[in-house]
Amino acid sequence: MLNKTPFKPFFVAALVLGSVAVQAHRAWIVPQETVLSGENRWVSFDAAVSNDIFLANYNPGRFVGVQVINPDGSAGQVENLHTGKYRSVFDLPLTQEGTYRLFIASSGLRALWEEDGQRRMYPGRGEQYSAEGFAKAVPENADKLVVSQASRRMETFVTLGAPSRNALAVSGQGLELLAVTHPNDLFAGEEASFRFLIDGEAAQGADVTLIREGTRYRNAQEAITLKTNSKGEITVRWNGAGRYFLEAEYKDNKAQKPATERSGSYVAVLEVLPD
Amino acid sequence: MKNPIPRSLLPALLLAATRCVSVQSASAAELSLAVEIPQLNVAEYHKPYVAIWIENNSTRAVTNLAVWYDAEMRNNEGEKWLKDMRQWWRRSGRTLQMPVDGVTGATKGPGQHHLQFHFGTAPLNELAGGDYTLRVEAAREVGGREVVDIPFSWPLTQTATFTASGSTELGAVAVSIKP
Numbered sequence: 001m002l003n004k005t006p007f008k009p010f011f012v013a014a015l016v017l018g019s020v021a022v023q024a025h026r027a028w029i030v031p032q033e034t035v036l037s038g039e040n041r042w043v044s045f046d047a048a049v050s051n052d053i054f055l056a057n058y059n060p061g062r063f064v065g066v067q068v069i070n071p072d073g074s075a076g077q078v079e080n081l082h083t084g085k086y087r088s089v090f091d092l093p094l095t096q097e098g099t100y101r102l103f104i105a106s107s108g109l110r111a112l113w114e115e116d117g118q119r120r121m122y123p124g125r126g127e128q129y130s131a132e133g134f135a136k137a138v139p140e141n142a143d144k145l146v147v148s149q150a151s152r153r154m155e156t157f158v159t160l161g162a163p164s165r166n167a168l169a170v171s172g173q174g175l176e177l178l179a180v181t182h183p184n185d186l187f188a189g190e191e192a193s194f195r196f197l198i199d200g201e202a203a204q205g206a207d208v209t210l211i212r213e214g215t216r217y218r219n220a221q222e223a224i225t226l227k228t229n230s231k232g233e234i235t236v237r238w239n240g241a242g243r244y245f246l247e248a249e250y251k252d253n254k255a256q257k258p259a260t261e262r263s264g265s266y267v268a269v270l271e272v273l274p275d
Numbered sequence: 276m277k278n279p280i281p282r283s284l285l286p287a288l289l290l291a292a293t294r295c296v297s298v299q300s301a302s303a304a305e306l307s308l309a310v311e312i313p314q315l316n317v318a319e320y321h322k323p324y325v326a327i328w329i330e331n332n333s334t335r336a337v338t339n340l341a342v343w344y345d346a347e348m349r350n351n352e353g354e355k356w357l358k359d360m361r362q363w364w365r366r367s368g369r370t371l372q373m374p375v376d377g378v379t380g381a382t383k384g385p386g387q388h389h390l391q392f393h394f395g396t397a398p399l400n401e402l403a404g405g406d407y408t409l410r411v412e413a414a415r416e417v418g419g420r421e422v423v424d425i426p427f428s429w430p431l432t433q434t435a436t437f438t439a440s441g442s443t444e445l446g447a448v449a450v451s452i453k454p
Contacts, residue, residue: 037364038354162369185365273361 025049027061027267028245029102029156034184034271036094036160043158045078045102047088053245054213054269056087063088063104069167071098071160078102098164099157099184107151107174109134109259113142134258149259151175156269159184172200175250175264180233183268188241189275195233198250198264202232206250206264212242212272241274304394305453308340310411311446314385315418322382323415323444324356326363327390329399332406332426337367340398340409341390342379359414362422402429409437413444423448430454 029047036043047063048056060083068076078090092100109129111122122137123129138145151174157167163182170176177183180193196203210224226234228248238244248266255262312323324345329338342363345353354373358364373379378398392399406428414420421444425437434453440446 035358035361035364037356037358037369039351041355187365275362 025058026051026053026245026247027154028054028269029063029066029104029154030054030243030269031102031156031158031271034156034158035273036158038160041094041160043092043094045090045092045156047090048086050086053211053215054243055216056084058086060084060086060088063090066090066102066104068092069101069103071096071100071164071166073166073169076100092158094158094160097161099159099167099182101155101157101167103153103155105151105153105155105171105174107149107264109147109149109256111138111142111145111147111258113138113145115139115143146261147255147259149255149262151264153265154267157183170197170200172197174199175203175206175248175266177246177248177266177268178232183270186238186270186272187275188238188272190238192236192238193233194236194246195231196228196248196250196266197232198252198262202230203228203248203250203264204230204232206232206248208234208246208248210236210247211245212239213244214242238272241272244270244272246270303396306392306394306399307451307453308390308392308409309447309449310388310390311448312383312385312388312413313441313444313446317418319417321416321418322384323413323418324360324382325411325413326360326368327409327411328363328367329402330366330408330410331403332408335366338399338402339367339371339375339378340392342368342373342375343382344373344379345382346374346379347381356414356416359420360412361414361420362410363412404430409450411441411445411448413441415444419443421445425450427452 027049029045032044046056047061049059049061050056051058063081066078068078070076076092078092081088081090092102094100111134113120122134127133153174153176163184168179170178176197178195178197180195186192196206206228208226208228211221215221222239224236224239226236228234246268251261251263253261308327310327325341325343327341329340344357347353357368357373360368395401406426409425409427410422412422421441423439423441423445425439425448427437427450431452431454434451436449436451438447438449440448
């Protein structure tokens with residue numbers, strides 16, 4: 001899948017990855033390993049903004065806001081965050097048995113219009129959307145006004161001991177993955193099912209792309225492209241073991257007013273083990 | 276796939292497996308195992324982690340027979356590599372509290388290793404009637420991983436011996452079951 005919807009400029013303004021240029025670029029958080037045993041274990045993560053799957057060669061992104069949900073549902077924290085030229089690195093101490101989720105997510109309404117030939121947006125960087133703020137900031141009959149409800153989520157999962165599901169609970173906001181098959185129990189020879197939700201409801205017709213790592217060493221992306229069914233579900237037959245970049249894009253017109261369109265973008269990195 | 280065990284050696288392995296049976300008390304049903312860990316010509320050799328278990332083919336229920344790992348390491352650091360026995364880890368290991376009495380033990384070096392279990396006695400206990408697979412999985416630090424599967428049905432009417440062989444991390448595996 002080489003053809004990707006470019007980020008809209010107004011959208012990028014509120015991106016958690018604030019430093020990302022206004023271009024179509026993939027961002028990812030890659031765990032060194034996802035299935036762990038033993039005690040006092042840590043996982044190291046690489047994160048970056050780069051179109052080459054898991055090859056950090058563009059932009060280190062901004063990952064200070066990465067959030068962690070511990071197996072018991074409480075909030076955790078990454079440590080040793082380092083931002084390099086092309087790559088961010090951080091560690092997560094695994095203090096409990098079970099599954100951890102690491103993510104960056106944002107959602108909300110955005111307005112984009114023009115005033116005297118200048119591009120304007122609301123809310124600006126660091127601002128929160130509110131109906132009052134909208135009424136104040138956006139002039140009546142604003143030129144080229146587009147109000148859109150957009151969400152972004154990027155995440156990955158790691159498990160110490162037996163996989164658990166507390167940390168997999170969905171928030172009901174934006175485009176999210178509801179794990180049918182546990183994301184840390186994936187094997188190359190088995191099918192896996194995932195359900196996508198938009199604001200807590202089945203996201204039918206979302207475009208999902210999965211690409212196995214190592215694109216640098218092959219001549220084709222070998223992307224698996226799927227569309228979610230009426231339940232928002234996909235069933236994946238893997239292209240062998242490895243870490244996969246999963247990307248889902250969804251768009252409809254059931255936006256919260258005054259927005260006229262609703263869109264969601266979702267990225268996960270999943271590890272598939274050999275049988 | 277090259278079989279590292281000379282064909283001529285198999286009868287000896289089988290005999291070894293069955294002999295284990297014959298020295299045991301007559302009445303109880305028994306399961307004897309001979310597992311070979313091959314001698315490898317490698318620069319850096321670590322004894323493999325090995326898990327041996329019986330899996331119910333329909334329920335996937337697992338009966339662990341043996342798990343050999345570095346249990347003696349400081350701060351239980353040896354548990355770090357248990358997950359490398361991937362199939363065992365997902366089927367059973369990840370829900371166990373290590374070590375397990377009568378199941379876990381130290382890693383073993385190259386050679387034939389004989390084990391014997393009694394139906395009705397831990398860790399084998401009783402097996403409900405059905406189709407099973409005896410699985411042996413080995414994972415070696417700076418080395419590879421291999422699983423050898425031996426399917427069988429229970430109960431049996433007479434003593435039966437089953438064999439299979441690995442090609443890299445495991446040699447011949449012989450199972451003799453006396454009902």
